[in-house]
Amino acid sequence: MILNPVFHKFSFDSRNFKIKPLVSRQNRPAVVAVRASNQNVHNDGFVLEDVPHLTNFLPDLPSYPNPLKKSQAYAVVKQTFVSPEDAVAQNIVLQKDSPRGVHFRRAGPREKVYFKSDEVRACIVTCGGLCPGINTVIREIVCGLSYMYGVDEILGIEGGYRGFYSKNTLTLSPKVVNDIHKRGGTILRTSRGGHDTNKIVDNIEDRGINQVYIIGGDGTQKGAALIYKEVEKRGLQVAVAGIPKTIDNDIAVIDKSFGFDTAVEEAQRAINAAHVEVESVENGVGIVKLMGRYSGFISMYATLASRDVDCCLIPESPFYLEGPGGLFEFIERQLKENGHMVIVVAEGAGQEFVAQSMPAVDEKDASGNRLLLDIGLWLTQKIKDHFTKVQKMMINMKYIDPTYMIRAIPSNGSDNIYCTLLAHSAVHGAMAGFTGFTVGPVNSRHAYIPIARVTETQKTVKLTDRMWARLLASTNQPSFLNCSEVLHHQEKAGRKTTEVINSERTTST
Numbered sequence: 001m002i003l004n005p006v007f008h009k010f011s012f013d014s015r016n017f018k019i020k021p022l023v024s025r026q027n028r029p030a031v032v033a034v035r036a037s038n039q040n041v042h043n044d045g046f047v048l049e050d051v052p053h054l055t056n057f058l059p060d061l062p063s064y065p066n067p068l069k070k071s072q073a074y075a076v077v078k079q080t081f082v083s084p085e086d087a088v089a090q091n092i093v094l095q096k097d098s099p100r101g102v103h104f105r106r107a108g109p110r111e112k113v114y115f116k117s118d119e120v121r122a123c124i125v126t127c128g129g130l131c132p133g134i135n136t137v138i139r140e141i142v143c144g145l146s147y148m149y150g151v152d153e154i155l156g157i158e159g160g161y162r163g164f165y166s167k168n169t170l171t172l173s174p175k176v177v178n179d180i181h182k183r184g185g186t187i188l189r190t191s192r193g194g195h196d197t198n199k200i201v202d203n204i205e206d207r208g209i210n211q212v213y214i215i216g217g218d219g220t221q222k223g224a225a226l227i228y229k230e231v232e233k234r235g236l237q238v239a240v241a242g243i244p245k246t247i248d249n250d251i252a253v254i255d256k257s258f259g260f261d262t263a264v265e266e267a268q269r270a271i272n273a274a275h276v277e278v279e280s281v282e283n284g285v286g287i288v289k290l291m292g293r294y295s296g297f298i299s300m301y302a303t304l305a306s307r308d309v310d311c312c313l314i315p316e317s318p319f320y321l322e323g324p325g326g327l328f329e330f331i332e333r334q335l336k337e338n339g340h341m342v343i344v345v346a347e348g349a350g351q352e353f354v355a356q357s358m359p360a361v362d363e364k365d366a367s368g369n370r371l372l373l374d375i376g377l378w379l380t381q382k383i384k385d386h387f388t389k390v391q392k393m394m395i396n397m398k399y400i401d402p403t404y405m406i407r408a409i410p411s412n413g414s415d416n417i418y419c420t421l422l423a424h425s426a427v428h429g430a431m432a433g434f435t436g437f438t439v440g441p442v443n444s445r446h447a448y449i450p451i452a453r454v455t456e457t458q459k460t461v462k463l464t465d466r467m468w469a470r471l472l473a474s475t476n477q478p479s480f481l482n483c484s485e486v487l488h489h490q491e492k493a494g495r496k497t498t499e500v501i502n503s504e505r506t507t508s509t
């Protein structure tokens with residue numbers, strides 16, 4: 001496991017159960033002793049990967065009783081505050097003798113806060129691509145700060161990171177954000193590129209901002225980590241909270257990113273349209289392209305949800321067209337047996353094929369992300385050419401690219417609830433003085449996670465996990481790989497990524 005210096009390691013004192021700092025030995029993970037039975041102290045490998053706190057660099061910061069104590073919303077809650085000892089386990093499937101492993105601090109309100117409500121000046125910024133639910137997160141940060149903590153100074157930074165120094169701010173209040181969850185996109189607007197840490201932190205200082213809520217994907221979270229470090233260097237009382245956003249669901253550690261379920265649901269409409277089209281003609285072949293740069297999660301889940309998909313192609317699983325076990329052979333068989341078929345392809349799949357048939361282009365967006373070649377159009381043409389020219393067989397090809405339509409819709413009910421939990425967790429964390437953290441559910445429990453932990457690797461579909469096997473079993477498509485090739489591919493794709501992800505999730509769901 002890779003440990004970053006910003007990780008703070010603590011141990012549980014087995015007698016009074018106070019968390020106390022543990023001296024780090026050459027940056028090795030903290031292995032601590034806890035009382036496993038009333039007599040024996042076991043070294044059972046409990047590790048808490050904690051997030052920074054403002055008092056780490058501002059030790060004299062005063063604290064105050066949490067105003068939630070007086071909140072009508074929490075008036076009858078049995079346990080308003082999360083115990084400081086509560087931790088969320090990263091691995092919940094264990095064997096009798098396995099070490100207890102990595103834990104994160106449980107998210108939620110704390111007994112003490114490190115900001116007086118009338119001294120909070122918060123800001124919210126959204127960066128990177130769109131995703132359903134961003135407006136809901138904005139709404140719930142604003143309402144959460146206002147209704148739970150009595151904060152009334154909340155600024156919206158317009159147009160992503162560069163908005164800190166190149167745009168005016170919006171004043172946000174519960175009234176302003178009341179209806180925004182019904183709209184797709186982000187009312188604050190977004191951008192790629194333009195992250196200048198010093199200029200951003202200068203601006204934070206100039207505006208007297210002391211809580212920064214940053215909604216965005218892996219790139220955004222890397223930017224948030226730099227902002228946190230600069231804030232710490234300057235010794236500012238500024239809490240930096242990251243809220244992970246990505247439609248690709250490629251953020252490590254957390255169970256799932258918000259908007260993902262909405263995207264999978266919306267993808268059903270495109271898949272259904274493709275199915276209706278190809279079912280109604282002779283030799284109909286439908287292709288639906290879905291988002292997913294490096295991770296095929298939307299495609300995999302949309303396929304599993306649909307049952308009208310005959311073949312799903314994702315970036316993690318190399319495929320081939322010709323010969324035994326190839327895509328053409330499978331299409332031919334499906335057409336002979338059913339008269340039609342539907343293929344779902346993730347936009348990042350088969351990029352190496354498309355690149356071979358095009359003059360070399362290596363374009364990047366403003367954030368430095370490689371721009372993808374259009375696998376959907378390429379595949380459509382290849383299939384058409386093969387069946388009409390080589391097989392002398394007429395096929396009816398229908399290509400649907402709903403990618404931006406899926407990303408631009410408002411979030412569904414369950415994502416809205418999820419967004420509320422994320423926003424509230426971020427607000428409670430910042431008010432409690434935590435900083436340099438990302439929030440998110442780990443095994444269904446919301447946790448504060450060190451930012452570096454979610455940016456050190458991207459989550460991808462593991463071909464060796466049971467979920468991909470379930471998909472193959474459901475579609476009965478070719479796997480395109482035998483077992484040894486899968487492992488070889490995983491190795492080529494980056495041993496580190498595989499190892500880290502495997503160590504994050506040792507169990508297959």
Ligand SMILES: Nc1ncnc2c1ncn2[C@@H]1O[C@H](COP(=O)(O)OP(=O)(O)OP(=O)(O)O)[C@@H](O)[C@H]1O
Pocket residue numbers: 127128129130160161162191192193194195216217218219220221222223224226245246247248366367369
């Ligand atoms: N390594 C980095 N360090 C600092 N800032 C970064 C870094 N990578 C990206 N950013 C900044 O984060 C913002 C968003 O990054 P990016 O465009 O990669 O989207 P993202 O947050 O990864 O979201 P998504 O990929 O889901 O659309 C941009 O303003 C970019 O400048």
Ligand SMILES: O=P(O)(O)OC[C@H]1O[C@](O)(CO)[C@@H](O)[C@@H]1O
Pocket residue numbers: 128129130192217246247248291292293347365407
């Ligand atoms: O909005 P842009 O810059 O076209 O980016 C599209 C990319 O953004 C993502 O939606 C991630 O946010 C990817 O799935 C997609 O490749």
Ligand SMILES: [Mg+2]
Pocket residue numbers: 128217218219
């Ligand atoms: Mg990204």
